[in-house]
Amino acid sequence: LFAVTAAFFFVLHRQNNKPIYRWLMLLFVIFTCLEFLYYMADYMDHFRQYYARSLVTHPMLITVLYMAMHLCYAAIVLHYFGGSIKTADKIFFILFSFAVLIIPLLPSSSLHFIMMYFGMIQLMRYYWLIRGYKLLKAAAFSTKKYRQSRRFIYIAFIINTFALLENYFLIYHYDAVEAILPTVSHRNISADILTVYMAVVAFIVTRHLLAEHRPLDIMEDTGSHKLEEFARLHNFTQREKEIVSYMIAELNNQEIADLLYITQGTVKNHIHNIYQKTGTSKRSQLARLIKES
Numbered sequence: 001l002f003a004v005t006a007a008f009f010f011v012l013h014r015q016n017n018k019p020i021y022r023w024l025m026l027l028f029v030i031f032t033c034l035e036f037l038y039y040m041a042d043y044m045d046h047f048r049q050y051y052a053r054s055l056v057t058h059p060m061l062i063t064v065l066y067m068a069m070h071l072c073y074a075a076i077v078l079h080y081f082g083g084s085i086k087t088a089d090k091i092f093f094i095l096f097s098f099a100v101l102i103i104p105l106l107p108s109s110s111l112h113f114i115m116m117y118f119g120m121i122q123l124m125r126y127y128w129l130i131r132g133y134k135l136l137k138a139a140a141f142s143t144k145k146y147r148q149s150r151r152f153i154y155i156a157f158i159i160n161t162f163a164l165l166e167n168y169f170l171i172y173h174y175d176a177v178e179a180i181l182p183t184v185s186h187r188n189i190s191a192d193i194l195t196v197y198m199a200v201v202a203f204i205v206t207r208h209l210l211a212e213h214r215p216l217d218i219m220e221d222t223g224s225h226k227l228e229e230f231a232r233l234h235n236f237t238q239r240e241k242e243i244v245s246y247m248i249a250e251l252n253n254q255e256i257a258d259l260l261y262i263t264q265g266t267v268k269n270h271i272h273n274i275y276q277k278t279g280t281s282k283r284s285q286l287a288r289l290i291k292e293s
Contacts, residue, residue: 002035002195002199003028003032005024005028005199005202005203006025006029009022009024009025009202010025012025012206013025019075019079020075020076020079020080021206023072023075023076023079024072024076024202024206026068026072027069027072027073027076028199028202030065030068030069030072031195031199033065034065037061063101066100066121067096067097067100069124070096071093073128074089074093074128077128077131077132077135078135080132080205081135081136081139081149083131092127096120096123099120100120100121103120118167118188119164119167122160122164122167125160125194126160129153129156129157129160132149132153133153136149136150136153139261141258141261143263144254144258144264145258145261156194156198159193159197160190160194162190163188163190163191163194166188166189166190166191167188170188226290226291227241227244227245227248228241230244230289231244234278235277236274236277239260239270240270240273240277242260243256243260243270243271243274244274244286244290247271247283247286248283248286248287248290253267253268253271274286
C-alpha cells in the first residue's frame with residue numbers, strides 16, 4: 001500500500017511539480033522502508049536477531065528514517081495549512097534529532113532505551129498534530145474543509161495515543177506477546193493503523209489539491225481569451241471571473257468554495273450576480289453564451 005501510494009505521488013509530482021506531492025512521496029517512501037524492515041524482522045530469523053541487537057546499540061538507519069519523517073511531517077503540515085516555519089519548529093527538530101541520536105549512547109537498559117527512543121517518535125507526531133491544529137484555527141478554510149481537517153487531527157491524535165500506550169504494553173509484556181504472535185512482535189499495530197489512515201486521508205486531500213489545478217479552459221474549443229473578453233463585456237469582478245471558470249469546469253458550489261476558501265453561501269451570491277449580469281439562469285446557458293460570444 002505504501003509503495004503504491006509513494007508511486008502515485010511521484011507521478012503527481014512529475015505532472016504538477018507541487019512541493020506537497022514531493023513531500024508526500026518521500027513520506028510514503030519512508031513508510032515503505034520501515035515496513036520492509038519490520039517485515040524482515042518478523043519473518044527472517046537471522047535478520048530478527050540482528051535487528052534486535054542493532055536497535056539497542058546503533059539504530060542509525062532507523063534514526064535517519066525518523067529524522068527524515070520529521071522533515072516530511074513539517075513540510076506537509078506547513079504547506080497544507082499555509083503556515084511558515086517558526087523558531088520553535090527549528091528548536092524542536094534540533095532537540096528531536098539530538099535525542100534520537102544520543103539515546104542509544106546512554107548507559108541504560110534496553111527496556112529504558114526503547115521507552116525513550118520510541119517515545120520521542122510519538123512525541124514528534126504529537127507536536128505536528130498540535131501545530132497543524134493551531135494553524136487550522138487561523139486558516140481561511142471553508143466550513144467543510146475545516147471540519148474535515150479537524151476530524152483528521154482528532155482521529156490521528158487518538159490513534160497516536162493508542163500507539164504510545166501499545167509501545168509501553170509491548171515493552172513490559174514482550175515475551176507474552178511474542179509467544180502468542182511471534183510474527184508481529186516487532187510491530188506496533190496502532191502505529192500501522194495510523195499510517196494506513198494517513199494514506200487514505202492523503203488520497204482525499206489530493207483530490208482537493210488536484211481540483212485546484214484543473215485547467216481553467218472552459219471548453220476544448222474555447223480559448224481562455226474568450227472568457228476574458230466575456231468577463232470584460234459583462235463587468236465581472238475578478239472573483240466572479242474565477243467562479244465562472246470553475247462553473248464551466250463543472251465544479252459544484254462546495255468544491256468552488258473549498259478552492260477559493262470562501263463559504264458556500266458566498267459562492268451562491270456570486271453565482272446569482274453572474275446570472276443577473278448575463279441574463280441566464282443555468283450553467284448550460286452560461287456555457288453556451290460564452291462559447292457563442
